[in-house]
Amino acid sequence: MAKSTDLKSDRKQRSALRARLLSVFTWGTVITSVAGFFTIWYNIHQSAEASPVSSTTASRDAGAHSHRNSSTGSGGDGASSGAQSGGGTEPGSQFGSSGSEESGNYGYGDGYGHHHGSYGDNYGSSGGSGLFDGGGQGSAGISPGNHSDVQSHAS
Amino acid sequence: MHTRTFSAMGTTAEIAIAPPSIEVESIETDLETVLDTTESIIREHEGRLSRFRSDSDVARVNARLGTWVPVHPATARVAALAVEGFEATAGLFNPCLGTWLESLGYAVSFDMLPSPSEDPVPTLPPASGAACPLEVRESERRVRVAPGYKLDLGGLAKGWIVEQAALYLRSHGVHDFIVSAGGDMVCSGRHGERPWQVGIADPQEPARTLLTLDVDNLSLATSGTYRRRWQRAGATLHHLIDPRTGRPAETDVVSCSVLHPRLAAAEVLAKAALLLGSTDGMPWLRRHAPDGWVIVTKHGRVIHAWNW
Numbered sequence: 036m037a038k039s040t041d042l043k044s045d046r047k048q049r050s051a052l053r054a055r056l057l058s059v060f061t062w063g064t065v066i067t068s069v070a071g072f073f074t075i076w077y078n079i080h081q082s083a084e085a086s087p088v089s090s091t092t093a094s095r096d097a098g099a100h101s102h103r104n105s106s107t108g109s110g111g112d113g114a115s116s117g118a119q120s121g122g123g124t125e126p127g128s129q130f131g132s133s134g135s136e137e138s139g140n141y142g143y144g145d146g147y148g149h150h151h152g153s154y155g156d157n158y159g160s161s162g163g164s165g166l167f168d169g170g171g172q173g174s175a176g177i178s179p180g181n182h183s184d185v186q187s188h189a190s
Numbered sequence: 191m192h193t194r195t196f197s198a199m200g201t202t203a204e205i206a207i208a209p210p211s212i213e214v215e216s217i218e219t220d221l222e223t224v225l226d227t228t229e230s231i232i233r234e235h236e237g238r239l240s241r242f243r244s245d246s247d248v249a250r251v252n253a254r255l256g257t258w259v260p261v262h263p264a265t266a267r268v269a270a271l272a273v274e275g276f277e278a279t280a281g282l283f284n285p286c287l288g289t290w291l292e293s294l295g296y297a298v299s300f301d302m303l304p305s306p307s308e309d310p311v312p313t314l315p316p317a318s319g320a321a322c323p324l325e326v327r328e329s330e331r332r333v334r335v336a337p338g339y340k341l342d343l344g345g346l347a348k349g350w351i352v353e354q355a356a357l358y359l360r361s362h363g364v365h366d367f368i369v370s371a372g373g374d375m376v377c378s379g380r381h382g383e384r385p386w387q388v389g390i391a392d393p394q395e396p397a398r399t400l401l402t403l404d405v406d407n408l409s410l411a412t413s414g415t416y417r418r419r420w421q422r423a424g425a426t427l428h429h430l431i432d433p434r435t436g437r438p439a440e441t442d443v444v445s446c447s448v449l450h451p452r453l454a455a456a457e458v459l460a461k462a463a464l465l466l467g468s469t470d471g472m473p474w475l476r477r478h479a480p481d482g483w484v485i486v487t488k489h490g491r492v493i494h495a496w497n498w
Binding site: 076078166176177181185186 | 416
């Protein structure tokens with residue numbers, strides 16, 4: 036029973052978040068979704084030639100970083116555009132990206148032929164007091180209003 | 191709302207408590223006393239963890255590179271978390287780039303940074319991502335930094351210190367509050383019937399809010415290249431060093447804000463994503479920052495993602 040209530044509450048929260056997000060969409064907004072993760076983007080400080088974007092169905096490699104046209108669909112998540120080449124993408128660098136988003140092997144080599152594996156491999160591996168452990172449960176989303184209690188900025 | 195603002199950690203610290211936030215059994219708590227102690231906690235930890243204070247643990251460690259140096263348990267804890275951050279980001283988050291920052295001119299607290307210099311910008315080598323130059327024996331309360339490096343816990347200590355302040359407030363019956371240091375904050379509970387509302391600064395006009403977030407019991411950290419900048423030989427430098435190049439990061443991301451249950455983790459994630467740039471940073475954040483994130487690129491693109 037408690038579990039059912041939790042699920043209902045969770046659904047309600049997600050529904051509220053969706054409503055909030057939808058309420059702030061504008062012409063320039065691009066929405067994509069992959070595995071329940073919605074990525075939204077738009078441009079600011081654009082010159083007059085920045086016309087409203089048009090919505091198209093995304094192709095697999097429609098990345099957020101290079102397209103002003105809207106990409107809505109499973110592929111256009113603005114994430115990686117497919118597999119990346121193995122270690123040492125920069126000459127002289129001791130870091131090189133390897134693996135791919137899809138395979139879950141994204142990580143960095145050390146320049147000596149070793150691979151440290153996925154970033155994610157390190158999560159949850161250090162007991163209860165680790166950097167990424169604890170802190171409780173919370174939620175966040177876009178606020179429909181402009182009022183803010185405090186500002187977050189680089190420091 | 192009860193607020194307290196003061197200078198600490200080279201920035202502005204702010205505590206905001208939503209009314210009514212005191213538990214019934216603690217109703218007689220003197221809020222000013224609690225705030226005084228919270229401020230003292232922040233200053234005490236800052237005194238241990240600052241790179242710029244000659245009597246800090248960090249300064250003592252940097253004065254004895256290559257040897258095990260006894261430190262306060264809090265310093266050992268933060269150092270252990272920093273090593274974890276290094277490992278989790280395969281070296282992108284490196285707590286030992288003090289040498290790089292000093293060579294580039296960031297050798298004093300930012301509010302004392304000298305006027306523009308004509309000295310040439312030195313060419314520095316990349317920092318190794320293979321092994322963390324910081325070692326920690328937490329149970330012995332000792333740390334060691336490899337020669338050639340200098341400890342700089344600035345990328346993590348601020349968040350951890352704010353977390354300690356938040357823990358203290360909660361332990362004294364205060365549950366609905368924000369503790370913020372330079373915009374990195376723990377948002378505990380809610381502001382009455384609504385979530386806390388946090389504005390994300392516009393990197394091009396930091397006084398302006400680009401986006402407002404509803405934050406309910408989470409922490410939020412923002413890393414950006416638009417503050418802590420200085421001029422040297424006509425070049426604009428900033429404090430976020432990319433260990434892969436040994437230079438201030440030059441990616442398309444100028445600001446990255448990350449929501450996470452832990453503020454120290456949010457700081458590490460935001461920094462790493464900024465260094466990765468949007469192409470690599472976004473898929474990485476999607477995996478490791480499920481509570482949400484906001485990226486602003488130098489082209490003025492605002493990208494934010496929420497898991498629903």
